[in-house]
Amino acid sequence: MSERETWSTRAGFILAAVGSAVGLGNIWQFPFQAASNGGSAFVVVYLAAVMLIGFPAMLAEFVVGRSTERNPVDAFRELGGGSWSVVGALGVFTAFWILSFYSVVGGWVIRYILGSAQGAYFGDPTGYFGAIMSGPDALALHAVFMALVVGVVALGVEDGIEAGTKLMVPSIVVLLIGLGAWAFTLDGAAAGYAYYLSPDLATLKANFWSVLPKAVGQAFFTLSLGMGAMVTYASYLGDDDSLPVDGGLIVGMNTLVGLLAGLVVIPILATQVSVEAIRQTSGAGAVFISLAEAFAQLPAGRILGVVFFGVLLLAALSSAISLLEVVVSYITQNSGWDRKPAAAVFGLAVFLLGIPTAFSASLTYAGTGALTWYNDLAYNLLLPVSVLGVLVFVGWLRDDTASVELTKGTDAGPGSATAWIWAMRTVVSLAVVVTLFLGVQDLLVAAKVLAEPIIAL
Template identity: 90%
Template sequence: MSERETWSTRAGFILAAVGSAVGLGNIWQFPFQAASNGGAAFVVVYLAAVLCIGFPAMLAEFVVGRSTERNPIDAFRELGGNSWSVVGALGVFAAFWILSFYSVVGGWVIRYILGSAQGAYFADPGGYFGAISSGPGALALHAVFMALVVGVVALGVEDGIEMGTKLMVPAIVVLLLGLGAWVATLDGAAAGYAYYLSPDLNTLADNIGSVLPAAVGQAFFTLSLGMGAMVTYASYLGDDDSLPVDGGLIVGLNTLVGLLAGLVVIPILATQVSVEAIRETSGAGAVFISLAEAFGQLPAGRVLGVVFFGVLLLAALSSAISLLEVVVSFVTRNTGWDRKPAAGVFGLAVFLLGIPTAFSASLTYAGTGALTWYNDLAYNLLLPISVLGVLVFVGWLRDDHATEELTKGTALGRDTAGTWIWAMRTVVIVAVVVTLFLGVQDLLVAAKVLADPVVAV
């Protein structure tokens, strides 16, 4: 068995974890979740979910990872026995599942960088997306994206993951800040800012049943919770690192990037369409079609398109790397495989699982695109169940162990750590259960069409 790797610096861990969290969920999905769920009303619920649910859950995953120095499956097995290893296995499976469709979207991003440089989508943004989002071309770029991810993971923790994210994360923030400053100069952006930053409490009250699971699922997705990524990354930490401080920095930076993305995307849309039209923005292709329309009508649209989709590619890669690392960490620990063949073999397996989503326009599940089905299953079922398992395990079965682990490397006393445990085992668990219930309801509504035949569209 090869010697276990570690982070070379604390900053390397923080940036790697931020890179895991800052991904397509922030820049692809967050602005359009906000756009289609009431704008600022969604943002309010999302911020509450990040602070009250996401942060405590992240600390729970950190505790499990650092205390065992193991991958998710082995970590839960060591602390709770074989029966609890299923919690870690669910996280590994969730990472595997999510990366399979995430990679297809990453392939779209590569295509849009090229399309922006050529102005290829300016004449017909909707038609361009329809032409490139499924079929052999989408499959080929799905393969290219996974090859990039495999290459970084194969290099290892320090030389691959840490070095890559040290470059990617600062670049993402700088480019988003630059785009945000430019957007503020556009005529019509004010309406977008108002929609995004001024909560309508009546809208929130009327739509809480759909906004809550969307916001909590978004928090899990953007913080890489329930995927085993934070357990895996924390397993490379030392006892002198402060988990609360590191977790707070990761949550804060991740949330900042999501909010910045919203400050770029929604005002851009407002310069081209009405707020009412923004509310109708949804679906996997929304970020591509809507922004392509905007870039096609704005000065220097080709340059802006290359920059924006370049940011999106960096974000996609930084998260995808962490998802593959979850699987590779388990395999190298338990099979004796070297990192490079493990990354290659399981990168190929992820690619194969994602093939239906690469043909999503013609392979449908009762009229719903395969990518939408993959995404909804992850958001509404896999991630909430996985996070719930972590919370129950840490909060109720290993609470004393978690309290002791949380105080290492910090000035926190056991009483403060005990408050975190109490909140996690009550308020946070209840919130996740409610979210899971609402998410399952949404899936059951979709399942009403199960009796219909699978059709091509």
């Protein structure tokens, strides 16, 4: 078994965890989840989900990781016995599953950086995306992206993950602020701000139950919950770190980046199309096609495209690194493998699992690409089931250990964690159960559509 690694500084852990959370989910999906689900109505539900569900669940994952100093599978086995290791195993599998299609989208981002510099998509943004989204080129760039991720993870916790995220995360924030300031100067941006930021209670009331699973799934995805990432990262922490403070900083910074991304994307779109057209944006290619159309018509569009998709690449890498680390941490602690061969072999395995999504145009699911199937399975089933397992385990089975662990590094006593424990047992768990029920309903509807041609035969 390899020697256990640690973070060199508390700031290194916070930035790495923020980097895990601040990824494609924030900059690729969040603006368009908001755009297609009522704008401010989605934002309100999402913010509530982050604070009332995401933050308590993140602390639950933290206490499991730090109290055991183990990977997710071994952490749950040590605290709850062999049968509970399935909760950790589900987190590792979920990370593996998500990274397989996440990497394909990361390859698209690389292609769009090159395409922006050349102005390649300016003439036909929709046709350009259709040409690059699947096929041999998508497969090759999927491989390039995974090679970058493997390279960082192979260097280790301090020299690879911590050093990389210390550079990536501040760069993401600075570039988004710059893009947001520029978007503020555009004619027509006001309509985008109004749609995105003005409370719309009527839309919220009318669409609450359809928006809820999307908002909660988005919160889980952007906070890297249910993937074993926060268990793994917290396992490298010392007892003098305050989990509530660090968790609050991570949630706050992650939410800020998501909101900043919305302040960039939606106003830019509003300068080119109506609010109703923004409302119709959805799907895996929305961010690429819609923003490509905008950059094609804006002054200095090539430069802006390179900057925006450069930010997107940094965000994608910072999250992908954490997902592969979940798998590599488990392998290095339970075999004689060193970090470098483990990163290489399981990076290759992730690449192979992602091949169907690299050819998603020809592999369809309910009328959409295979990537949508991978994504829906993660959002609607894997993530909520994994998070619910953590909540039940920490809130009911090991609440005593959790209460003590949560207050380490603080001046509070174990009794101060009572409200958190009861929140996990009641409101948070109930919200996840409702989200899971609604998500499974969506999956069953899609499965029925998928099965109709087969039944017809």
